[in-house]
Amino acid sequence: MTERRPRIGVLVFPGSNDDGDAAWALTALGAEPQLVWHAEPELPPVDAVVLPGGFSYGDYLRAGAIARFAPALSAVTEFALEGGPVLGICNGFQILCEAGLLPGVLRPNASLSFVCRDVSLVVEPAETLFTARCEPGQTLVIPVKHGDGCYQAPAGLPAAQVVLRYAPGENPNGSDDDIAGVINAEGNVLGLMPHPEHAVDTLLGSGDGSLILAALVDAARERSYARA
């Protein structure tokens, strides 16, 4: 029996530009991605959601500030509050912070320069569904490409909610405590600045991003069986 291909929604905002790569990567990792236009008031039947990278609404006002009022985002919020797995990558991370689904906020890089390069990340010890295929302390090489990636943590952010940090000396944006990825207290919503969807094929450099995306596919598959 072949494994079920779980359906994963990939949101598309005006200005998203990594939706195609995210869909490609999810397909390569055994899922069936479904693009969801921002104006849709409801999600199709999906078992996980990805908010991809890009520049939704031109990053006007603040990155992610306008996207959070998109009808589809209300549906994503509902999905997240019911425990559905949600992954926000780069602009998706910014949107989740602005929407209050994740703590903190992303600000312009301390250097004021756009950064685009591979970075080394360290997987923190917290066990999460998104890092279920990683070892604690494992180093992942995944590219970043952003202008607004300086994560500002709220006071008292529990260490257990920090899932990924830039390796020592690798912080590309001035982020607080080298934070590269954070998860909500419930453990089903993760946001990260690096782009795992650009690192799923060693032909293009690193395949480390597939560890995170495949874990999301695992969680979606489990959910799809539970739902059936």
Next chain:
Amino acid sequence: MRATVLVRPKGGILDPQGEAVERALRQLGFPVGDARVGRVIDLEVDAANVAEARAEVEKMCDSLLANPLIESYEIELEGRE
């Protein structure tokens, strides 16, 4: 009614734009310090009076125009309260 919203980075928040502006001004020979860069939003608000307009604009600031984690805001309205 005309409303003007001033949004500023909160004190203590790193403001790389302000730092860059300050460096550039110093290079031009202006002995300035502590430059901060915010933004201005001008609006036309449909409200019966100034108090109502202020309440409306405060709601706009809290929900969209400013992020309370990192920004403070001030509202100026034409006319008196």
